[in-house]
Amino acid sequence: MPLIGEYEPSTSQWVRDQVDQIEKSGGMEGTTLRGMPVIVLTTVGVKSGKLRKAPLMRVEHDGRYAAVASLGGSPKNPVWYANVVAHPEVELQDGPQKWDMRAREVTGDEKAVWWERAVAAFPDYAAYQVKTDREIPVFVLEPL
Numbered sequence: 844m845p846l847i848g849e850y851e852p853s854t855s856q857w858v859r860d861q862v863d864q865i866e867k868s869g870g871m872e873g874t875t876l877r878g879m880p881v882i883v884l885t886t887v888g889v890k891s892g893k894l895r896k897a898p899l900m901r902v903e904h905d906g907r908y909a910a911v912a913s914l915g916g917s918p919k920n921p922v923w924y925a926n927v928v929a930h931p932e933v934e935l936q937d938g939p940q941k942w943d944m945r946a947r948e949v950t951g952d953e954k955a956v957w958w959e960r961a962v963a964a965f966p967d968y969a970a971y972q973v974k975t976d977r978e979i980p981v982f983v984l985e986p987l
């Protein structure tokens with residue numbers, strides 16, 4: 844069941860622009876960052892209840908995806924992290940396809956496996972984790 848609610852664009856202009864480009868092209872344009880594939884994660888705002896959309900690097904394995912709350916290695920989690928914790932039902936757009944997914948945060952060995960996949964897809968994640976004492980959270984998104 845697709846998420847219902849009013850879309851509230853990100854306060855970050857380059858993020859808003861990339862979401863717009865992906866959505867307006869039906870997922871055919873704007874789907875890369877420095878040549879690496881990008882997906883769009885839609886979450887429900889933990890306070891506003893509005894729909895929030897965050898482009899993330901595409902990390903996929905056997906129909907499941909990882910959402911890596913890296914925020915460039917900043918000391919704090921991205922705001923969407925709290926949204927997903929509060930509302931694990933999310934929507935993921937990968938190119939022209941959209942799926943309703945359930946997110947769960949992974950830890951331990953399972954996280955290690957997904958972290959390896961994430962760094963293989965986007966090597967900067969490794970540098971981000973070196974840059975911060977914050978352990979960068981990883982959600983696994985599984986189709987509902």
Ligand SMILES: C[C@H](OP(=O)(O)OC[C@@H](O)[C@@H](O)[C@@H](O)Cn1c2nc(=O)[nH]c(=O)c-2cc2ccc(O)cc21)C(=O)N[C@@H](CCC(=O)N[C@@H](CCC(=O)O)C(=O)O)C(=O)O
Nearest residue numbers: 853854888889890891897898899900912913914921922923
């Ligand atoms: C800027 C901020 O966004 P954020 O949720 O912190 O997310 C920051 C970034 O992670 C997000 O912009 C990502 O899209 C950045 N980003 C990546 N970010 C990542 O963390 N990982 C990635 O792999 C990644 C890749 C990526 C690729 C392309 C691109 O364009 C951006 C990429 C934001 O939108 N804040 C809103 C609030 C959004 C929100 O969810 N509000 C909640 C309330 C939150 C609260 O106040 O507690 C609500 O609506 O209820 C605001 O300030 O008004």
